[in-house]
Structure formats: structure tokens, C-alpha cells
Amino acid sequence: MSNAGIRPEIQSIVEQIDGLRPMLIAKGREGDQARRVPEEVFDALAATGAFSISAPTKFGGLAANTREAHAVARAIGRGDGGAAWVTGILDSGAWVLSLMDSRAQEDVWGGEDGLKNFISIVLATSSEAEPVDGGYRVTGRWGYGTGSLHAQWSLLGIPLKDENGDVVDAGLALIPSSDLSSEDNWYVAGMKSSGSVMQIAEDVFVPEHRILPLTAAVEGGYLGHNPEQTYQTIFVPSLFMKLIGPHLGMGRAALDFVISKAESKAIAYTGYDKQADAVSFQLAVAKATMQLNAAELVAQQVADEIYEGASRGYYAPYSERIEMRAKAGWIVETITNTIDQLLTAHGSAGFAETSLLQRMWRDQATASRHGHTLAASGYEAFGKVTFNRQDEARHVLPIV
Template sequence: MPKGERKLPMANAVVRPEIAAIVEQLDELRPKLIESGGEGDENRRIPQDVFDAVAATGAFTISVPEKFGGLAANTREAHAVSRAIGRGDGSLAWVNGILDSGAWVTGLMDERAQEDVWGAAGGIDSLISIVLATTSDAVPVEGGYRVTGKWAYGTGSMHATWSLLGIPIKNGAGEVVDAGLALIPTSELSYDDNWYVAGMKSTASVTQIAEDVFVPHHRVFPLTAAVEGGYLGDNPEASYRTVFIPSLFMKLVGPHLGMGRAAIDFVSSMSERKAIAYTGYEKQADSAIFQSVIAKANVELNAAELVAQQIADEIYAAAVDDYYAPYAKRIEMRAKAGWIVDTIANMIKDLISAHGSGGFADMSPLQRIWRDQATAASHGHILAASGYEAYGKILLGREHDARFVLPIV
């Protein structure tokens, strides 16, 4: 066990009935999500009626603080919701994961910022997209900052009323002293519709643009302090005391779990009526090799689910025990998250190979699952390679080198 780390009693972050009810509604919507996935992919937009149907379940507001009518969801609950969406539409699940991240971070901010978003004017249905990259300039002025910049990729921004966007925080001399997130109404932003990609097409992850937008101090969230648990809000729920970066990257794991299950569901369902070309098998399901692929895929996905559950419970247990995990432990979580995503990517490759060339047809949901998951797997927050490298350095006593690979975790 790395120095400074301690073993925590495991607190089971159970999925509450209110969240389970949302998941049940999402399960009922799954046929609609599957059916509309092709349309969203082709039009590069989630159909509005589909988005509205999912929003009506409460799926986008689970991480809003309870005082505003939300459920202050824990990580396992966030997984349950995004997983359920991902079994129908991976792109929509990814949008959910990003908007859920925006809601959770807003719940850590100054109380005035929370009121701006969810108070009487906005209400619980105000959605917040988030981009951490500080691809911008922020000039200190009286009462706040004047912000100019461009941020890719703005997942969820086309549905959001607010965006959290990375900015450099400067002192009076104009020197950069920190990084932060600026909470800006999307009505004050423009966008470049440049999201032309192989996967996750319907997320409409456009580039957002700010031109000399004023952001008051109370809508700026300093990131260096946040990484070590220095939050500004005072919401009492345990979910607002969890480790910052792991809580964010774990919100992106749920969609992968859902897409993995969707791939197994599809390939299994087709196996009773699909032959194996150039063999005597009239049904894939009769083949021992095919059966082995399905068995292996289920074992791998079940293992990924268990690891995700373990990390979620560790995050929750620490918050309940008022313990903030040190860097080494956070890196371990990061490596495990990468393993989950990597495992599901390899599992889907095996499944699409076993299913056959028909899985690559435009009309097949399987090729969309494959493209969406592979695209999402490249996200820097859950990229397996960097997580493995940093964790290996930790295990070999080279934390300083690990901080070079992943300085902010």
C-alpha cells in the first residue's frame, strides 16, 4: 500500500428507489432509443423528442443538490442511469455523463452560482455542459473576468443553458496563478459546428466560443484547490465531498458499461437466426466457438461492472469517513477506470468479429455501438495507456514521475 494511504471500511453506495425508478423508465424507453440512434447518427443531433423523453425521467438532474429538488446522486447511481441510457444509445449516454458532470461541479461552487443556475429563474431543469481545457484568456476586471476563448469539445452544450469552461486565473499583474472553470450562460456564447467524426456523431460536441464575456467572481471555480478537495459550496450530501477528478472520470464510465451490454444484447439476440458463412452452422448459437465468445464477453463485462462498483464504493466510503484519497490512490482509480474502458473496447471488437461482416453495415446498430464506444474510449480522462503508466510508476516508487504523466488527478 503506497505511503500515506489507508484501508477504508467499504460503504455500500446503494442505488436508491428514486434512482431505480428513473432507470426503470429508461429501460422502457430503450426500444425508442435504439430505433432513433440511426437518425441521430445521420443528422449529427439527438432527436429532440428523444432527448425530451429521457429528460422527463429526471436522468439529467440526478446530481443537482437536494435543496434545489435534485437527488445528489452518488457515483454508483450515476452509473446506473448512464448505463441504462447507453444500452439504447451510446451518444445520448455520453451527453448524460457530461451534463451530469456539469451539475455535480456546479454543486461544489459558490452558493450564488448555484442560485444563478437552479434558483427561481432557472429551476432544476437547467443543464450545464463542461470543458476543463483552458483554451482561453481571462482578463481580471472589477468584480470578475472578461473571458475570450474557444473550447472543444462542447458535448451537451447544444442542450445546456450554462457551460463550465476552463480559463487561466490571473493576478493583478496579469500572471497566470491557477486554472479555473468559468460558469457562463450559453446564450452569451456562440459555436462552431465542426463536430464531424467517426463515432459519437449525435453528441454535437461543437466548439464553443466566447468573445469578451464578463464572468463575475462567484461564477469562477479554482481548480488547483478543487483537485485536493477545496470546494466552495456547503451542500451537506456526501456526494459533494468526494474526490474531484476521480468523481468526474467515473461519470464517463457508465456509458461504456451500457454500450458493452448493448453489444452483447444485440449479438446474442441475432445468433438464433444468423448463420456462420461458409460453414455448416445455420445458427451462430450452435457453434462452440461463438458460445465461447459470448461467455467471455459476459465474464469481461461482469468484471468491468464489479471494478466500477468497487471504485464507486471507495469514493463514497471516503466521503462518508471524511477522508480525501491521496494522489497515489487516485491514480489507482484512474488506472482501473482505463482498464474498464479498455476491456469493453476489446470485448466489442471480439463480438463484432464473431457476429460477422453484417455488423459493419450502416443499418446495423452494432457498428454504431462499436464506433461510439471506440471514440469515447479515446477521452483523455479515461485513456488506459496513461493510467497504466502512471500507476506503474506509483507501484515502483516513482510518484514524482507519475505526476509528470498525470499531474492533475
């Protein structure tokens, strides 16, 4: 992955994470079994600044762009997919908070702990929110609370109502973890260590300044006052592209693993004592490498398109955002297929519980089903836009 466009401060974080990779790999099985990132791993990653790169510079953050966010999450994903996924979500939470009312930002980052406060995020409005004087009272249950076990705050989806009680918009409510409880229901096949438990609020008051209306945000109507370029970018593509970095890392981890074993592993029931000697294996590795390189190049292209548009005050229209969404789905789908091919090339030993390869396979396969980057819906919507059926595309993906 090219380092072009990645500032030295971000590259330093990436290099620190690269140094932690042996620990990430060694502790990965522990996290998988415990169904959360081990505290030792989380603290080591936090110490690099990985979870605060998208915070504004006025609070000591780095106001990272999309390519920089990819570089950090990708580096973590080469060691542990679940930890990388947590990174992508906490990075998303920090970026969204940076668009909100300045008072909300001060609430989280303005105190003594500052950037040690992390923000998880769930967009689904699986809740009730009643308008009251000065804000809302919120009750709800939010699934897939990735990162919430390590977060001090959460951004959670709520319906916004008018004075008649009619839902007029969706929003995100910034709620401290101390006002939330959780239900440990995270029993899954992959992404086990992400600890994506159910979050629960019971009649929690949320002041008005901690609410972000989403319709305005989707179309670029940000409430924040941070001048950095990254906070002027298109809302939804900026969010779904933050989930691409973990996939890039997991794909590269699978390739690294298969190559590392090829000189010492035979191909069963053949005359090959070394996989690396077999033309069929060489072809498989070469193809996988090209596919991963292509996925990374497309990720860089979309990241640069997002950032460059903001530099000239251009907010991409729906049709262009849909094309970005289709590309994001293609990246994820390509990595899924590549890891499958690498598993076949490596052989059945890759399915051992002790194998990093099967864990990356399970983690990436699970993450690839996330609705934010699901390939099929992106392809369908982009196909409809291609044939000037934008209304039909909005039926498939109304919010992009």
C-alpha cells in the same frame, strides 16, 4: 449490474429509461446522421430526471453518488451511446456546479425553470481571461462541447491570473449559453450524435462567484455549502468515473444485440445454420459476458471506494487516486476489446449502416480515446507510483 446502493428514486429513473430503450435504438441512426441527439429523445430522457440526478436536494435534485450515476448513464447507453455520453457530461456539469459558490447555484437552479437548466462542461483552458473589477472578461474557443446544444449554461476552462498578469491557476467559468456562440465542426467517425461542437466566447464578463479555482478543487477545497455526501468526494476521480457509465451501457448493448441475433443468423461458409449452435460462438459470448461483468464489478468497486471515503472524511492521496485512474482505463479498454470480439463473432453484417452494433462500436471506440480515461497514461502513472516514482507519475498525470 448490481442495484445495491442505488436508491429507489434512482432505480425508478433507470426503469423509465429502460422503457425508452426501443425509442433510443430506433432514433439512434437519426441522431447519428443529424450529429446531435434528436430533441424528441432528449426531451424524453430529461422528463425522467436523468440529467438532474447530481443536483443538490435543496433544488429538487437527488445528490446522486457515482454508482447511481453509472446506473442511469448505463441504461441510456444500452440504447444510444451518444445520448449516454451527453448524459455523463451534463451530470458532470451539475455535480461541479454543486461544489461552487451558492450564488452560482442559485443563478442556474434558483429560478422558475430550476432543474430544467442543464450545464455542459469543458475543462481545457483554451481561452484568455483578464481579471477586472468583480470578476473576469473571458474570450476563448472550447472544443468538444458535448451537451452544449441542449444546455442553458456551460462550465468552461480558463486561466486564472494574479495582479501582474501571471497565470497562477486554472479555473472553470460558469457562462450562460446566451453569452456563447458555436461553430459546427463536429464531423467525426463515432459519437456523432453527441453534438460536441466548438463553443466560443467573445469578451464575456463572468462575475467572481461563478468561477471555480481548480487547484483547490483537486485537493478537496470546495467552495459550495451542500452537505450531501456526494459533494465531499475526491474531485477528479468523481469526474472521470462519471464517464464510465456510458461505456458500461454500450458494452452491454453490443452483447445484447449479438445474443439476440444468434438463433437466426448462420455462420457463413460453415455447416452452422445458427450461430448459437457453434462452440466457437458460445465461447466468444461467454468470454464477452465475463469481461463485461468484470468491468462492471471494478466500476462498482471504485464508485464505492470514492463514496465510502467521503463518509469518513477521507480524501484519498495522489497514489490512491492514480490507482483509481488506472482502473478506469482498464474498464474502458476491456469494454473496447470486448466489443471488438463481439463484432468478430457476429460477423460482417454488424458493419451495416443500419446495424446498432456498428454504431455502438464506433461510439465506444471514439469515447475510449478520451484523455480522462485513456488506459495507457493511467497504467504508466500507476506503474511509476508502484515503484515509488511519484514525481515521475505526476509528470504523466499531474492532475488526478
